[in-house]
Amino acid sequence: MLLSEKMKQTAFSSAESSLVAFILDKGTAIEPMTIKEIAEANFVHPSTLIRVAKKLGYKGWLELRTEFLAEQTYLQTYFEDVDANFPFQSNDGLMTIANKMASLERSTIEDTLSLLNHDDLQKAKQLLLNAKQIKIFGSNANLLISQDFALKMRRIRKNVVTSQTMGEDAYEAFNSHEDTCAILISYTGENGFIMQLAKILQKQNIPIIALTSIGENSLASVSQAVLRMTTRERLYSKIGNFTINSSICYLLDVLYSCVFAEDYQKNLNHLIAISELVDKRKTSSAIMAESPESMIHFTESFRPN
Secondary structure, eight states: OOOHHHHHHHHOOOOHHHHHHHHHHHGGTTTOOOOOHHHTTOOTTHHHHHHHHTTTTOSSSHHHHHHHHHHHHTTEEEEEEESSSSSSSSTTOHHHHHHHHHHHHHHHHHHHHHOOOOHHHHHHHHHHHHEEEEEEEOHHHHHHHHHHHHHHHHHOOOOOEOOSSSTTTHHHHHHHOOTEEEEEEEEOOOOOHHHHHHHHHTEEEEEEEEEEEESOOHHHTTTTTEEEOOOOOSSSSSSSOOHHHHHHHHHHHHHHHHHHTTHHHHHHHHHHHHHHOOOOOOOOOOOTTHHHHHHHHHHHHHHHO
């Protein structure tokens, strides 16, 4: 749940409600205002702001203000030229649709990147590196998207599995060993199926990496590392899950790349060595062709010291 939504749904006194309405109406315009100025503008004592903050779960006004401004800034950034729910219209031509979809993809990546936190990414990377087995749980398209990540990870000898049999996910979660790490994907963070798995994994002491939306949600609260996906789409009043899917793909690509980079040359040598043996594709394009220079570099880097 977004902070702005929580502010609308929390029970406040009459004076507190007026104050909250003022803050929501002003948005980022409250940034230069002092606690005294906001209080005077609403004819309340400064302590009212502190009470509101504590009712929302914060230690004080400054903490609430920081979170509120960060959320408002995020919601007002990117996606200025394209609607995540309806990126094109019925009267748009083919190339107009193509251009709008390209704009949507660019905005989604930039948006997701802005949500990435170094410490959470570092935690997620370390959890993956420490795990002997990685299990991915998601539903519908989320699970399909994760299969590409699993394939790439397996190619660098990381044991990654996705549950393929309907109804077996709970068993898969329950049968996880202590050296397992789980990746759970849920846009809302409130998916009953995913939360059931999260509870099972918690009982097994399995660390969880969550890919989910911004704001407070149940999945984020039980996860050891949380990577936020772009949060722009409604649940179903939309053309497709364009930004959600792109955001998940990007985050999984980032995780794979971070793991790959931890032992960069060894992983690269391994990929090239196995590809030389099994990839017999032919090409008439010079761009696709493997160059002798790159293979010389590979051979020299692969040679033991």
